[in-house]
Amino acid sequence: MKWKWLSSILLLALMFSLCSQPQESSHFNTSLDDTRYPVVxxxxxxxxSLAPSITEILFALGAGDRVVGVTEYCNYPPEVLKLKKEGKIQTIGGYSTVNVEKVVSLNPDIVIATYGNGIETIETLRKxxxxxxxxxxxxxxxxxxRQILTIGKAIGNYDEAEKLVENMEKRLRKVEEEAKKIEKKKVVHILWNDPIYVSGKETFIDEAITLAGGENAFNFSGWKIVSIEDIISANPDVVIVNSGGGMGGGEDLLYKWFIxxxxxQAINATKNGKVFIIDADLISRPSYRIVDAIEQIQKFLR
Known part of the structure; x- marks a missing residue:
C-alpha cells in the first residue's frame, strides 16, 4: 500500500517540475491544451475530472455542482467526499488506473485530464x-x-478563473517581497523515509523553496534516494517532511521518524527546532493551493 501511495506522489511530482516565475494572466495562451488539442x-x-488537482480547481471556480466523476484520490475540498458518499459524484478509478468504461457511462460533455493519466487513456477517450x-x-x-485559465475557458467559468489567478499572483508578489527580508537557509524536503526520497533541483518543490526565500540543500536534479549520512553532510537549517497521509502510521509518521x-540530532535544523510537517497533498498537487504551500514554507524559514 505504501508503494502505491508513494508512486502516486512521485508521479504527481514528476508531472509538475522545473521552475519559472508567474506571468500576467493576459499573456497565457488558452487556445490549446498541453497536447496541442483545441480548447473550445x-x-x-x-x-x-481525472486528477485531484483538477477537482480542486473545478470546485474553486464554482463548478463543483457540475462535476459528475472524479478519482478515488480526489478529497479536496471536503465537499467532494460528501458528494461521493451521497452518490452525487461517481468514482472513476485511480489516478493512473482510470476506468474508461465508467467515464463513458457518465456521458460527460468534457473530461479534464493530466499526463499522469497516461496518453493512451486520453487518446482512447478521444478517438x-x-x-x-x-x-x-x-x-x-x-x-x-495557465491551466486554471484554460479550464475556466473550456467550462464557461473564465471570469472566475481570472479572479483565482489574480489572487494567486497577488499572494506570490507578497511572498516575493517577504523573501527579500529572510536570511537564506538551506532546506531539505523529504517525501518518504524507507527509502529516503528527497527533492532536488529542477522540481516544483525546489521552486516553492526558492520562491519562499530558501535554498535547496541538495544540488542534484529531480527526486533521488539519499542516505542518513547524506542529510547529515548537507546539514540543512530547515527540514520539511511530508505528512504521512495514506501510508500508515499517522500524519506525523515522517516527523516522528526524523526526530x-x-x-x-547534530544537524542545525534539529538543534534549532526547525523540522516541520507539510501536507503531502498540498505540496504535490499542481492546483491553486500550491501558493498555500509556498506561504507555509516561507513561515518555516522565518
Whole structure:
C-alpha cells in the first residue's frame, strides 16, 4: 500500500517540475491544451475530472455542482467526499488506473485530464469514444495558472478563473517581497523515509523553496534516494517532511521518524527546532493551493 501511495506522489511530482516565475494572466495562451488539442469555449454541465488537482480547481471556480466523476484520490475540498458518499459524484478509478468504461457511462460533455493519466487513456477517450478531452502537464506555478485559465475557458467559468489567478499572483508578489527580508537557509524536503526520497533541483518543490526565500540543500536534479549520512553532510537549517497521509502510521509518521533518529540530532535544523510537517497533498498537487504551500514554507524559514 505504501508503494502505491508513494508512486502516486512521485508521479504527481514528476508531472509538475522545473521552475519559472508567474506571468500576467493576459499573456497565457488558452487556445490549446498541453497536447496541442483545441480548447473550445462553452458552458459544460457534466464534467469528469481525472486528477485531484483538477477537482480542486473545478470546485474553486464554482463548478463543483457540475462535476459528475472524479478519482478515488480526489478529497479536496471536503465537499467532494460528501458528494461521493451521497452518490452525487461517481468514482472513476485511480489516478493512473482510470476506468474508461465508467467515464463513458457518465456521458460527460468534457473530461479534464493530466499526463499522469497516461496518453493512451486520453487518446482512447478521444478517438474510440469520441469524448471531448483536454489534458495538462503543468511543470511550474506559471503552468498551473495557465491551466486554471484554460479550464475556466473550456467550462464557461473564465471570469472566475481570472479572479483565482489574480489572487494567486497577488499572494506570490507578497511572498516575493517577504523573501527579500529572510536570511537564506538551506532546506531539505523529504517525501518518504524507507527509502529516503528527497527533492532536488529542477522540481516544483525546489521552486516553492526558492520562491519562499530558501535554498535547496541538495544540488542534484529531480527526486533521488539519499542516505542518513547524506542529510547529515548537507546539514540543512530547515527540514520539511511530508505528512504521512495514506501510508500508515499517522500524519506525523515522517516527523516522528526524523526526530527519533539520533544521528540527526547534530544537524542545525534539529538543534534549532526547525523540522516541520507539510501536507503531502498540498505540496504535490499542481492546483491553486500550491501558493498555500509556498506561504507555509516561507513561515518555516522565518
Amino acid at each position: 469555449e462553452g458552458y459544460r454541465t457534466r464534467i469528469v 474510440t469514444f469520441k469524448l471531448y478531452v483536454i489534458a495538462f502537464d503543468p511543470k511550474n506555478v506559471s503552468d498551473v495558472e 527519533g533518529e539520533k544521528r540527526f
